[in-house]
Amino acid sequence: MAASSAYEAVIGLEVHTQLLTRSKIFCGCANAFGAPPNHHVCPVCMGMPGVLPVFNRRVLELTIRVGLTAHSQIAERSVFARKNYFYPDLPKGYQISQYERPLCVGGYIEVPGADGAPRKIRLTRIHIEEDAGKNIHRPEASLVDFNRSGAPLLEIVSEPDLHSAEEAAAYLRELRAMLRYLEVSDGNMEEGSFRCDANVSVRPRGASELGAKTEIKNLNSFKFVEKAINHEIARQTAVLQAGGKVEQQTHLWDAEREETRPMRSKEYAHDYRYFPEPDLPELQAPPGLVEAIRAQTPEVPSARRARYARDFGLSAYAIEVLTQEREVGDYFEALIKAGVHHKAAANWTMSEVLRAANASDQPLIRAIPAAAQTATLLKLVEQNRISLNGAKTAFAAMCKSGQDAAATVSALGLAQVSDEAAIAEACDLVLSTETDKVAEYRAGHEKLFGFFVGRVMKTTQGKANPKVVNEVLKRKLAP
Amino acid sequence: MNNELFRLTISQAQAALRRREFSAVELTRACLERISAVEPKLNAFLTVAESEALIQAAAADRRLANGAPALCGIPIGIKDIFATRGMRTTCASRILENFVPPFDATVVARLREAGAVFPGKLNMDEFAMGSSTENSAFGPTRNPYDLARVPGGSSGGSAAAVAADECLAALGTDTGGSIRQPAALCGVVGIKPTYSRVSRYGVVAFASSLDQVGPLTKTVRDSAIMMRALAGVDPRDSTCSARPVPDYEAALNGEIKNLRIGVPKEFFVEGMQPVVDSAVRAALKRLEADGAAVGEISLPHSQYAVATYYLIATAEASANLARYDGVRYGLRAEADDLSELYGRTRAQGFGPEVKRRIMLGTFALSSGYYDAYYLKAQRVRTLIRRDFEAAFGACDVIVTPTSPTTAFRLGEKTQDPLQMYLSDIFTISVNLAGLPALSMPCGYDGNGLPIGLQIIGPAFGEGVILRVADALERSAPVPRRRPAAV
Amino acid sequence: MPVRMAETKIGLDGVRHVARLARLELDAEQEARLQHDLSAILEYIEKLNELDLGGVEPTAQVGEAGTPMRDDVVTNQPAAEAALANAPAREGFWFKVPKIIE
Structure with a gap:
């Protein structure tokens, strides 16, 4: 109009x-x-x-x-x-x-x-x-x-x-x-x-x-x-x-x-x-x-936008989201300072941090865990010690409880299983109960692979390292 | 002596109270009895606070027992323009008839702290707008020297009460002469200090860039004592000066040798009562005899002061009086809608002179007229200030009559606002320039009415003004005459 | 009252306009009286036109320049009753006025 x-x-x-x-x-x-x-x-x-x-x-x-x-x-x-x-x-x-x-x-x-x-x-x-x-x-x-x-x-x-x-x-x-x-x-x-x-x-x-x-x-x-x-x-x-x-x-x-x-x-x-x-x-x-006052004046959005583009090569959309509120950008930068890669820090801030902050009636700084704790969590993902989904679950719990990352991961049993022997055992159990599906797969119905992964993850209550599950299943299903 | 304690000056009473010759309660009671005796004739008080005053006096007596502050036990009347916590403050207006402030004006708080006793609140022209106290919504005050005449204004109640010995001193305010002119007409001493010397916090505002607070007293020495108690920085008034306050009383040494006294030629012309002229000239002779050098000076723009004043003062007043709207306090008229509420409350609450000035001030600020009236007046104000700056290059103080005439009759000028305004012709330029000035008696006319003499000083020159006034008081050929009518 | 009619410096319309700005309800007699008084005063004020004011700065204040500043500290306690004690009309802790039409 x-x-x-x-x-x-x-x-x-x-x-x-x-x-x-x-x-x-x-x-x-x-x-x-x-x-x-x-x-x-x-x-x-x-x-x-x-x-x-x-x-x-x-x-x-x-x-x-x-x-x-x-x-x-x-x-x-x-x-x-x-x-x-x-x-x-x-x-x-x-x-x-x-x-x-x-x-x-x-x-x-x-x-x-x-x-x-x-x-x-x-x-x-x-x-x-x-x-x-x-x-x-x-x-x-x-x-x-x-x-x-x-x-x-x-x-x-x-x-x-x-x-x-x-x-x-x-x-x-x-x-x-x-x-x-x-x-x-x-x-x-x-x-x-x-x-x-x-x-x-x-x-x-x-x-x-x-x-x-x-x-x-x-x-x-x-x-x-x-x-x-x-x-x-x-x-x-x-x-x-x-x-x-x-x-x-x-x-x-x-x-x-x-x-x-x-x-x-x-x-x-x-x-x-x-x-x-x-x-x-x-x-x-x-x-x-x-x-x-000039000497103490904090950075303003336009300067911060320019810096994010220059230093991190973020998309225009990401820059917009990260700079709209000062605390959001501050948090993003605190994650980087604590050792998180800027891509991971940006993604996490834009999704999980903003979700938690928006769901809360508290100011951001009180609604979410300290950046150091979140960084710890994200490093566990990087080291394959928890899954990305596990990290999200842990983060949501930390927002509520205020507990630190390590304690939350262990209390919720989110530590990822990467032990091949244990995963192989779970795979054997699944394949032995799904003999019909195994036959279909071997007959060329390769789309069923995902089904087997899902069953194994379910059996391990989601803790199995998906990468290892993939490798073991590939090997076991090979004709 | 005890039956006439009310006749005392502050300095006499101070000494006697310290010697415990009588108590503060006795002194207060004497003043309250005097008030009962003369008020039916004078109407100087709007509120008499008998029991509160006696409680204050009793407290003062306890303080007097162990080293008391300057004004301990001294009954001082308060013009009803000063906010007094818990005591009705009307500004002589219907619109504030029942207003009880929850706070004290800074000067009231200072006097309380100094142990003063407040017998009550004094009559005035409504919102300090007037020169005769006839504009009070609660009836005029009469001049104690002649009940058919006005006491001057706007601090007419203050001047009359001090002249009639109802209190030992009083607080007044002066926007264009409102302390000095009534002091002159009632034969007492009144000083308008330098703008910014005394806090205006809690003083119902008339024209904020001109208003100043000052004392009215029986003697020059008493004014010096009062000034010391009133003056000084106030964190509640952004226009109040932080300069230290001197001991004015200590400077009253009678020494005026070689002091240069300027007499503006423009102030001794047309329309002045001859007896006023001769009384002021006689006083100048006495100053010369004491060693002062008297010389003519010029204040060429003083003839523009009244016109300038009536634009600036009314413009500021039009804003200062906008708060009386019937919403939060004060009178509220019956009304069905907001527009009626405003229009009727203000129509019923304000008297004719206040309305006239609100109208003039609103007009002077209104779109299309601001430059031609308000701004022009501000430019002339600059010229008037410069006149004084130049004059004080050649003299130490300026002496003039306070008012061109002695007290005029009630009703004599009420129908002609301009004639009333012109009775302040000698005092107004001082406010425009922000300078200190004092009025003191310098003789009596053929009817026994007091004549006032004005001494103007440079900014913060209260000390030198008081010194000259004190010298003049010492050399007075006849003592102060008691008012005949009370 | 019989008056020498001063040269009219302000018309009745002007008086009414100013009275509206100042929120003063006037009757016809008051309007006429004010027109007369204001005209007389404004005529007297014409005196200022004799002066050449070119290059003369206006004086708005005669005190010391530079406003003092207070620290940003809360020094007042909540005081609703003291504020409302003089209220002509109230409802609970509110001041009450006739309905405002926007």
Whole structure:
């Protein structure tokens, strides 16, 4: 449902992401999700008369980390501003934000393009602001919780460099992965710590001017981002095709009806009357801070992708899977460090590790055994001391029990039998009970070989080394 | 003497309490009785906290027994703009009529720590917006020198209470003259410190880049004592200075020889009451006699200060007062939907002057007008600051009248907001520049009404201002007159 | 009240627009009064146009530059009852307001 070829969509995204700090941006309340309503609040984040904000240093550090990674210019002096509007979840009637002088200016993020080649999506700015509380709507009334009020937020604004819903989603995935790699945000869309507003406009292909844009709010999953943008592109295209004019509006994504609709309540909210926040002097990074943060900034997905391609020659698909989450790649690399071949490490991480991690509601690091234990297991496979299937069984058990590899293999009796005499005995037993099938095989029905292998494995409860079983059977079945 | 303990100054009471000549409870009781006696005439207090004050006083007496802090047992009135934990804080507004803060303003906490006793909360213009205390939602305060006249504002309750000996000192706030002008009109001493010298945490905000906290006292020495207790860094106020706080009282040595006093020519022109002019000039003569050098200076942009102030202050106020929405605390009007809730709560909760200023400030910031009004005012603010910087190259302090007139009659200016605004013409530029300034009595007019003199200093020049004021107080030809009407 | 009508610096529509932004419900009399008062004040403010402000930087603050920063430490204990003590309407631990229409 993309725009018909006569029209082109132009999309810019505004992402709000909550920062992983212990306390709120301007007061000492906990920055924590999930408490009962109005528990993590104090006079400051409740906007009581006479209170004043005091800035959390950690917010500056995390923002600089993001800005450096996104190749932004870090402003030596930036200024807080008040953004004025009325809403029940906004306790002061204004939001402390940054306007004319944000902390980070410009920059770009590299996103894997459709052809696999990286594409630069330019950023306009990254600025700091405080989050509002939360309203919930009941039939009779609305209820307000200020636990989230004053949580530190980054607003990351892209240039209108995106041209399709798929591209927008790819940018968001990349940005989210980057923020998680940097340990700046948990990127949790369901809990609202990573939220997206999209500015969408459509223009005749080849036109240089931008059309009137629609701002779509409330996009809280990647799926909705794609659906809403596609819906909006189709809607605007239809308007233009019918000779109409698109109105500049704010729309809300209605997830149930899968459509966007204009917002009614904020009709007066367009004049935010920004002015410099008099309660906070300008923000100046202490000397040396930017360089210190630059020295400590962890690797980001684009760099890691390049390294995996260069050092391990992995497929584009494998690289994609291994780099989406930082912990997955970290685990993969820990296996290699523990002596596992990178092919085996990649395969195991992509299948068993991700399966176990996805099945668990724990973070990856707690859902699966330490890399050293997994490496031990994989070396047993390499040495033919257990089968690949045995290793999978052991791994699943280790995820549950937390036991080490050796103990698990022995407790489950997974050690592989490679002793020829013992295997020959099992083969003899099978062949002596299946005399009809043996005759058929010798008469030329060679497909039955697999049947014999299966019976031997069953007799040995799967512990026989399949390679040895093959050799012994071949010899015994020879005419 | 015991029956008139309320007449004491802080420094007199301090010494006597330490000598155990009387107890803090006795002193507090004397003030509370004085309050009962004069309040029916003055209406300086919005809340009188009799039992709480006596409990504080009893605690102060226990502390006095073993080496007490500076203000131990001293009854100090608190303008109702300061958050007081567990005690109603109304800002003289219907919208906060029943608001009880769960926290103390930093200066209130400091005074508590220093052993002060709080007899109650003082009347003011609603949200500190006014120059006469007529904008209080709970009725005007009267001037103790003439009950038909205003005490000035917005800290009118503070000035009247100190002048009428209801408390030994009071806390006020000054955004455009709100400590100095009522101090002048009520014949007491009031100081607006350098912006950032005293914490604003817990002070209901009017205009955040202009508001400052300061004391109103009976003498200059008492202001020095109060300043030491109030000033200093506060981790809860990001705009509060970390500079060390000097011992202001120790610097009151009467020595002003060779001190250069600048007199701005722009401040002695049209519309000023002649008796104010002559009283200030007489005071300047006394300073000269003490060895100071008096010379003319110029503050060429001061004529633009009122216009500049009313854009900047109202713009900031329009945001500061947005929190009064009926959601979390304060008045809530009956409403069926959210839009009604906001519009009606604020219509019922705010008085006419507050609405006028919210409207002006909202307009000055609104799309299409920001550059022509708010931003322009900020540029003029730069010029006003530069005027003072240049002036302080040539002098150590500046002396002016505090207000062009003595106390005016109730109702005289209420119908003309602009005339009311112009009564702050000599005080406003000081706030725009963030400088310290003090007002003190320098004589009386033909009706026996006090005349105020303003001393302006460079940033963090509270010490030199207090020294000059103290010298002037020492050389005063006649003692302070008690208010006739109470 | 009988007034010398100041040159109109703001129209009634302007007054209504600003009142909507400021969320103040005004009756017709208040609108007219505010139109008059604001016009008079704005006329007085015209005085600023006498000044040549080219190249003059704005002053937003007069304190010391460089905002102080606090360490990222949780210092406040959960305090729902203190927060809700002044609530005009509540439901459990929530603040209650008339239904919001988005």
